[in-house]
Amino acid sequence: MNGMTSTAARTAAGRPAPASYADLPRLMSLMTGDAKHDQAATSTLDVLWVLYDRVLRVTPQTAADDTRDRFLLSKGHGPMAYYAVLAAQGFLDPAELPGFGSSGSVLGLHPDHLLVPGAEISSGSLGHGLPLAVGLALGLRAQQLTRPDGTSPRVFVLLGDGELDEGSNYEAIAFAGRAGLDGLHAVVVDNASASHGWPGGIEARFAVEGWSVLRTGGRDHAALHAALTAPHPGRPHLVVAAVEPRDR
Amino acid sequence: METMRERFSAVTSRLLAEQPRLAVVLADITADSFGPACRRYPDRVINVGIREQLLISVTGGLALAGLRPVAHTFASFLIERPFEQIKLDLNHQGAGAVLVSAGASYDYADSGRTHQAPGDVALLGTLPGWTVHIPGHPDEAERQLRAAATGHDLVYVRLSSAANTVPLEAAPGRLAVLRAGRQGTVLVAGPLADAVLDATQGLDVTVLYAATIRPLDTATLRAMLAAPAVVLVEPYLAGTSAPAVSGALRDIPHRILGLGVGRRELRCYGTPADHQAAHGLDARSLRASISAFLGG
Numbered sequence: 373m374n375g376m377t378s379t380a381a382r383t384a385a386g387r388p389a390p391a392s393y394a395d396l397p398r399l400m401s402l403m404t405g406d407a408k409h410d411q412a413a414t415s416t417l418d419v420l421w422v423l424y425d426r427v428l429r430v431t432p433q434t435a436a437d438d439t440r441d442r443f444l445l446s447k448g449h450g451p452m453a454y455y456a457v458l459a460a461q462g463f464l465d466p467a468e469l470p471g472f473g474s475s476g477s478v479l480g481l482h483p484d485h486l487l488v489p490g491a492e493i494s495s496g497s498l499g500h501g502l503p504l505a506v507g508l509a510l511g512l513r514a515q516q517l518t519r520p521d522g523t524s525p526r527v528f529v530l531l532g533d534g535e536l537d538e539g540s541n542y543e544a545i546a547f548a549g550r551a552g553l554d555g556l557h558a559v560v561v562d563n564a565s566a567s568h569g570w571p572g573g574i575e576a577r578f579a580v581e582g583w584s585v586l587r588t589g590g591r592d593h594a595a596l597h598a599a600l601t602a603p604h605p606g607r608p609h610l611v612v613a614a615v616e617p618r619d620r
Numbered sequence: 621m622e623t624m625r626e627r628f629s630a631v632t633s634r635l636l637a638e639q640p641r642l643a644v645v646l647a648d649i650t651a652d653s654f655g656p657a658c659r660r661y662p663d664r665v666i667n668v669g670i671r672e673q674l675l676i677s678v679t680g681g682l683a684l685a686g687l688r689p690v691a692h693t694f695a696s697f698l699i700e701r702p703f704e705q706i707k708l709d710l711n712h713q714g715a716g717a718v719l720v721s722a723g724a725s726y727d728y729a730d731s732g733r734t735h736q737a738p739g740d741v742a743l744l745g746t747l748p749g750w751t752v753h754i755p756g757h758p759d760e761a762e763r764q765l766r767a768a769a770t771g772h773d774l775v776y777v778r779l780s781s782a783a784n785t786v787p788l789e790a791a792p793g794r795l796a797v798l799r800a801g802r803q804g805t806v807l808v809a810g811p812l813a814d815a816v817l818d819a820t821q822g823l824d825v826t827v828l829y830a831a832t833i834r835p836l837d838t839a840t841l842r843a844m845l846a847a848p849a850v851v852l853v854e855p856y857l858a859g860t861s862a863p864a865v866s867g868a869l870r871d872i873p874h875r876i877l878g879l880g881v882g883r884r885e886l887r888c889y890g891t892p893a894d895h896q897a898a899h900g901l902d903a904r905s906l907r908a909s910i911s912a913f914l915g916g
Contacts, residue, residue: 507681514663
């Protein structure tokens with residue numbers, strides 16, 4: 373906390389101004405008490421940072437606008453990286469971080485969007501985020517919402533490769549492909565944690581249903597940015613972000 | 621008579637024109653009846669195919685986008701199959717929705733257990749915030765659907781192919797007093813009211829009618845309570861609303877008999893009337909049960 377308040381400028385509202393990528397380990401340490409974090413705890417960190425820092429059109433000031441981009445964390449396990457990014461981007465007060473998981477804290481081991489500023493959904497049970505994202509993208513499309521620059525709000529949802537075990541995802545993948553839901557973007561962080569694996573690749577399961585698919589390194593910010601912003605007219609878009617395989 | 625399900629598709633199709641935030645989500649069931657509405661409002665009438673988990677999750681997502689979603693299929697596939705989606709993608713997300721089922725407990729008696737959902741109301745009873753309508757007539761269903769279409773809350777409308785000959789609801793959400801007597805109260809929900817009126821002819825009992833079972837109109841129940849003995853007659857799992865009745869009478873020593881669909885699987889086919897009788901819900905069986913309990 374001291375580092376945050378002493379080094380970062382404050383906004384007029386008294387909130388710390390957005391911090392940088394380099395601040396994330398320290399913000400995570402406020403929750404975990406550990407100085408260093410293993411790869412599992414940070415598997416989503418780079419994707420989350422690139423999304424919030426360079427892709428998503430949403431800020432603490434526009435967090436209630438109908439035309440904001442939506443980010444849905446489907447893989448609700450291990451949300452420290454998510455909370456750290458929300459804090460770094462000014463959605464969440466860093467003073468909340470040390471209470472992580474305690475009674476009275478807004479920050480649980482799985483996020484509750486009625487409690488966490490900036491969180492669009494509550495998650496934890498696997499296989500709910502992508503189907504919810506399909507409904508959200510359909511709802512935004514039905515209202516034909518557009519921003520002043522003519523662009524439409526987009527939906528991004530982050531899953532884990534293990535989470536794809538849940539069959540509910542396949543109902544969503546098939547339907548979104550057939551519906552040509554181009555407002556929908558799925559990011560699967562692949563740390564090879566699915567017990568039975570995905571022969572032929574995760575992306576094959578989306579491609580056969582008509583999705584636009586790309587695989588990229590999950591730690592390479594430039595590559596992630598390029599993949600997440602690649603054009604995909606008329607199709608939903610999948611980015612598989614490969615990170616180090618989980619220890620078994 | 622027009623069925624509740626026919627009224628549902630006709631009324632909801634008209635409401636889509638009146639209310640730009642209304643959306644309908646289907647899983648093939650009743651999709652034909654919504655065909656014209658789907659062609660006119662393709663972004664707001666969404667058939668996800670035979671995908672009931674997605675049916676509920678899309679409903680939750682539409683609500684998060686600011687729409688008022690109405691989701692529909694048979695009760696077994698609307699409530700029981702995707703129950704965790706109801707718990708998490710509606711309740712836990714703080715999303716409002718209208719769920720409209722068909723099939724009820726044994727409308728499809730000849731289809732067997734797979735198409736029967738006597739436990740739907742009890743299951744929803746484990747979650748907070750649900751209004752549960754058990755319409756007994758298409759007119760009651762229409763009023764409930766119209767009211768739900770403009771709300772933001774969680775509403776379940778349980779349609780059935782069974783119906784009473786006339787609408788009996790006196791005021792929205794309130795118990796209607798069909799008969800007043802001194803020996804006890806029979807509280808009947810939805811389409812079993814005609815059978816209860818037959819069964820209680822000549823008995824000195826109060827008959828109350830609920831087209832909305834949750835929240836229960838406890839004020840009318842208490843105001844009409846001549847004797848502290850209540851027989852609940854529900855066209856779904858027996859005793860589903862007994863805790864609500866008992867809670868309403870917690871300061872009064874009382875007796876409750878819960879009549880309804882039994883837990884035992886019948887493992888037989890036939891007609892809804894066959895199943896109604898097998899569960900002891902025909903007029904003759906009801907009269908015997910009510911008389912034995914109330915000492916009439």
